[in-house]
Amino acid sequence: MRLMLSLLVLLSAAVHAELTIQVTQGKQSAIPIGIVPFEWDGLQPLPEDVRGIVNDDLGRSGYFRTLAAENMIGRPYAPEQVVFGDWKNLRQDFVVIGKITYDGSGYAVDFHVMDVHQKVELFHHRVRGTASQLRDMAHYISDFVFSKLTGIPGVFSTKIVYVTTNRERNRFNLNYADADGAREQLIFTSTQPIISPAWSPDGKRIAYVSFESGRTAIYFQELATGKRQMVLNMKGSNSAPAFSPDGQRLAFVHSEGGNPDIFVLDLASGNVSRLTDHYAIDTEPQWMKDNRTIVFTSSRAGGPQVYSLDTITREVKRMTFQGNYNARPRVTDDGRKLIYVHREDEGFHIASQDLATGAVNILTMDTQLDESPSVAPNGSMVIYAATEADRSILAAVSVDGDVKFRLPSKYGDVREPAWSPIF
Missing domain, CATH: 3.40.50.10070 (TolB, N-terminal domain)
Known part of the structure; x- marks a missing residue:
């Protein structure tokens, strides 16, 4: 972040940070x-x-x-x-x-x-x-x-967005904080679930899914002003928003009386186009840096596996083959690593796959029920949600598995993390 530029002013006043970092493993x-x-x-x-x-x-x-x-x-x-x-x-x-x-x-x-x-x-x-x-x-x-x-860009000035849940009060909060968990601020709160937060490429707004209208709808919210806009509320289910790298399109998942498929919204014109039309479940789209390819999860091979989709030719290719469960894909900005949730020995863990060789490295065997990975903009770390002592916490691991730390919350469960771009 460049100093002497105006800083973001959020809708709500700053509150005490709920996340505290605990380093559990470092590089030898x-x-x-x-x-x-x-x-x-x-x-x-x-x-x-x-x-x-x-x-x-x-x-x-x-x-x-x-x-x-x-x-x-x-x-x-x-x-x-x-x-x-x-x-x-x-x-x-x-x-x-x-x-x-x-x-x-x-x-x-x-x-x-x-x-x-x-x-x-x-x-x-x-x-x-x-x-x-x-x-x-x-x-x-x-x-x-x-x-x-x-020689690697630092990401200490970046931010994270995540969802906290207070079970006793039936309250769901969309929060925003520094990458180290400090200066937590509230973006939006609801008695209905909030899922799938995603950053715009310029770091100025968040897309997310809320259930408040009676069905899943996708909203945008500006961080500087708090201005909120319902973007997609098509009949049926609308979920998993993902901005294209150029910020001009939004991939999302929609289903109406059938299996979910992947669609794209042109943000300038409002036009919606369908990218997949398959009897299986297609979900969890994420753009690659080329602004053309989308990786996503599909059950078209039986269990969930990761596929790539060329948005121009509509060609679909399978990317994961190890194990019978691989989902929630993310790709590092340099295009070298595919990060996803992998089931191993009855547990769900974060895995890294080398896209050149296909080699798979399980990064998080020390945590259980891992979900929702999000890659740091410099490609060095992955933040994700994990279960610890019947609570959902945030944890992070380096893409080589050498560095690990946790960001447990003092209050409630924390899940659905998303790491901001460098801005």
Whole structure:
């Protein structure tokens, strides 16, 4: 996210975050890095712990192993203050230092990335913002450091949307939060189920399904204003909305007195076209980055399997062959990995399939009843819903299975996660 741009203002006021991150597994080859507490000479404590957020972001990624502040020998904030030998003795590869200042109109963070082994400053950058943007500034720093040291775009400034359920109050909430679960806000609440939230490519609105009208209807809701619009309420069932990468079309599932099929809505003209017409169940469409191919789940081979559909030629090809249950497909933006729910040993788990070789890797054997995978926009992580102690929680796993963490809710069940694009 670029700082100094106007930030999203949601319909509702911010509430305390309900999601808390618990890292359960990281990469064995994680890079040792020290995030030194940033120098701050203000009279009052900062509204946000900038260093703590950066430290947690990088540590949670699994790509880095962060050093506890109490184990640091010094607290440098300028390059000339760094004693590289001290950090080498602490077995650190990199050190991030910085200083926060306030000039009456806003805050500035000057930060430096130091290479311990080469004994040089690699990068120096400054980011500015208001008090309410300090958390965004911290995520920006995390993204900067992560991308510079790994070559992979950071996703710490992205968002997630998800549904929480309070069984006792019969209440369904569509919520929105930072990727780390902080700053949760309410988008929409109902006494009727809410399912299948999906982001628009520009990150400005959410499509989702609500049962409030007596049947499943698809709605759009703008995050900046809260404006809500019923988009599809055709007779029968309307579900599983998915924006095309160019934002001009919406794939969805519709059925009226028969088996579900996949349709596409042209958002400019309002025209609806049918893509599949099969006696089996066709559902859960998701666009690939080429803006032409849709992956979806179908029972046309007996049990649910993943297929691809060319929206121009209407050619359908089967993609999954291992096991008798593979569903809810998602494809990484680089087109290399197919992510889906796979049944293995009577449990439902998240699987990754290499689209070049067909090799399948089961990512989540440590959780049960896994569902609703959503891939991070940099293709490195998958967030999904899992069942733990009779409650539905959110969890995440890297596409290689090395990194795992959970985002359990303090209140109620959490499901149907969707990871935002980078915006």
